Amino acid sequence: MSLIVQKFGGSSVADAESIRRVARRIVETKAAGHDVVVVVSAMGDTTDELLDLAGQITDDPPQRELDILLTAGERISMALLAIAITSLGVQARAFTGQQAGVITDTAHGNARIIDVTPSRIQATLSDDAVAIVAGFQGVTAQTNDVTTLGRGGSDTTAVALAAALGASVCEIYSDVDGVFTADPRIVPAARKIPRISTEETLELAANGAKILHLRAVEYARRYRVPIHVRSSFSSHQGTLVTDELAEDGPMEDPLISGVAHDRSQGKITIVGVPDVPGTAARIFEAVAAAGCNIDMIVQNVSAAKTGLTDISFTLPLEQANAAKAALAALGGELQGAEVLYDDTIGKLSLVGAGMRSHPGVSARLFGALRDAGINIEMISTSEIRISVILRLEDLDEAVRAIHSAFGLDAAEVEAVVYGGTGR
């Protein structure tokens, strides 16, 4: 008998009927002989509705109270799910993050789990009951204040509990069948990936693919928890996120795992920056102090005659105003440099562990975009990823062109996934 942690997202528990359906699935897992711990998100759009209520009162709610507000959503769904399971004749007990022993730091709104002490969950399993745990929330060790883990934090709750309990797998249920080579809404030929490493999943998730909470994958990587991403609306096998090799697995890493895209960034360009040591440092210190998360940075070669250069960087759209204000406050230090803002960019990222040993990937990417008549504005790379910034209106076409150029379209996929075609 193994222990399985199952996490159900908001779309899987959107109403009473959905909750009953999820309860039946949990009971089936239990009936198959497993111990089951369930982590549940708030119903449907509850969290957004609560945020909207707070927004009707003030633009700047205090984070501690906002966390208390937002955790009400999981409190509702976890109780209803426990009630639904009990009505099917299986014992179930619901626990808040605090009761489940999810201890976090004090960073309200984006807290990190620092310990999990799931003694009540273990006692529940010993009683042959299902434990339902509220996702997305924890409690501070010193003050017993409620914290939230940030958007998508329920994934992290599930993985952290799976690690603490020694679960055999953490199943993450949503309304999609698994991790795809690209967003099927943009690329109809996109294909479900049967198995993927945590490293590639991290790159995909960090670059716009809405698969899993980034920190959940980091947690799974560190504690070696296998994640099974699957749909609560079907019984299909989904995508296994793991660094263990499959018995019949590839001898070589796949060249390309998938194409991610991101519409959530803007670009700030500072034109005519004095090209002297320390200028870039001042700029990015100021922007960082304003709480902005810089993604890509490009600095042009200095124009020899003028002694001036241009610096561009990308950041989340919602942080652009803060960055612009921070730059304006620098004032004289920028010596008349002009700050431009562009909110119509898109980012495309190609991810694959096989890139490490296949140097031609960049050239093929750039060639495919050129053939499609699409201009590249910025480039950045990691060991297993290449990202480019494009015009926003070109993004969908670029994703389709790249997906096809790397042989990821459904009909031709097998050879590529197993490292065959290279370059």
Added chain:
Amino acid sequence: MSLIVQKFGGSSVADAESIRRVARRIVETKAAGHDVVVVVSAMGDTTDELLDLAGQITDDPPQRELDILLTAGERISMALLAIAITSLGVQARAFTGQQAGVITDTAHGNARIIDVTPSRIQATLSDDAVAIVAGFQGVTAQTNDVTTLGRGGSDTTAVALAAALGASVCEIYSDVDGVFTADPRIVPAARKIPRISTEETLELAANGAKILHLRAVEYARRYRVPIHVRSSFSSHQGTLVTDELAEDGPMEDPLISGVAHDRSQGKITIVGVPDVPGTAARIFEAVAAAGCNIDMIVQNVSAAKTGLTDISFTLPLEQANAAKAALAALGGELQGAEVLYDDTIGKLSLVGAGMRSHPGVSARLFGALRDAGINIEMISTSEIRISVILRLEDLDEAVRAIHSAFGLDAAEVEAVVYGGTGR
């Protein structure tokens, strides 16, 4: 500087605009130099909506999980209220029942407060901040499980906190101006009572007047906490519930404080019960074991020839099925007695501490009902109350007739309240 506990009911915090209005009132109280602790109920119909959600899943939800579900409502309202107060420039911190130190027994759904340890509330007041506490909820001492105090339990939370903190007054805000001599929707001439004893308030509340949670009044009585019942929609003085004598108060108790009515009871009659010792005991043991709260009981004089008698009792409508089942299970012990059920009764209660020294009240009540052509089916009395069971369709007319017969109508009220007219 005194400490004031203010409790706001669901209708006072029904939406964002109402929450902002309540926040302004709290800030005004704080600005007037008081320490303020606020107890808040769930917004509007939230609790009913959550109950309805549970009802869509099963008819018989487990009480522990139901309590977790229902407490989500106060979690939302307390966080929003703290956010609203903060946005007005006054520090506020929200606390769950657990964080506020409200310790209860383990009777989920109807828990009793057994201790209040409000150290975090006191620390908040020391920081010159407003403490917002979720009403209606507590936590068990041993297992840290969330409990609820039953419908209207937020009143009890407020009074218990006021007692534990030594508050000068506990203000209970709702959408009515105070305690009235009768329900103004039935008796337009009903009058607000400026001051009333806890004993009379208990009798009114126990007999259908929807003023205050019964246990809140018991708590206030025991710990001598003055309660001020008032409207959050006006700044009028409301009704002061206290056993302290006002400086310019009456020398004599008021003859009649008010007329309460109750439509929530049904009547069971057992016809042809063997009139032998122990039969009534068997009947009421069985009914009590089924969890029914019996209110009034009448047993007819035995009909000499048959050796049989009739027993009638009243109980809450929703407990009638359980009582009938318990009586059916007695079977042979009732020797063929017939069980009748009547769900079209109404109860009228006349309450006044002055009854103790004015013996003619019953006669005047019965006379007034006779003059109005209304039949009486059952009668019960306490030291300061007379209750009668009537046909449900006669109830409103009876309330108006009695209200008028005892001189409670607005224009003629002064003399009566101060004990003048007697009998």
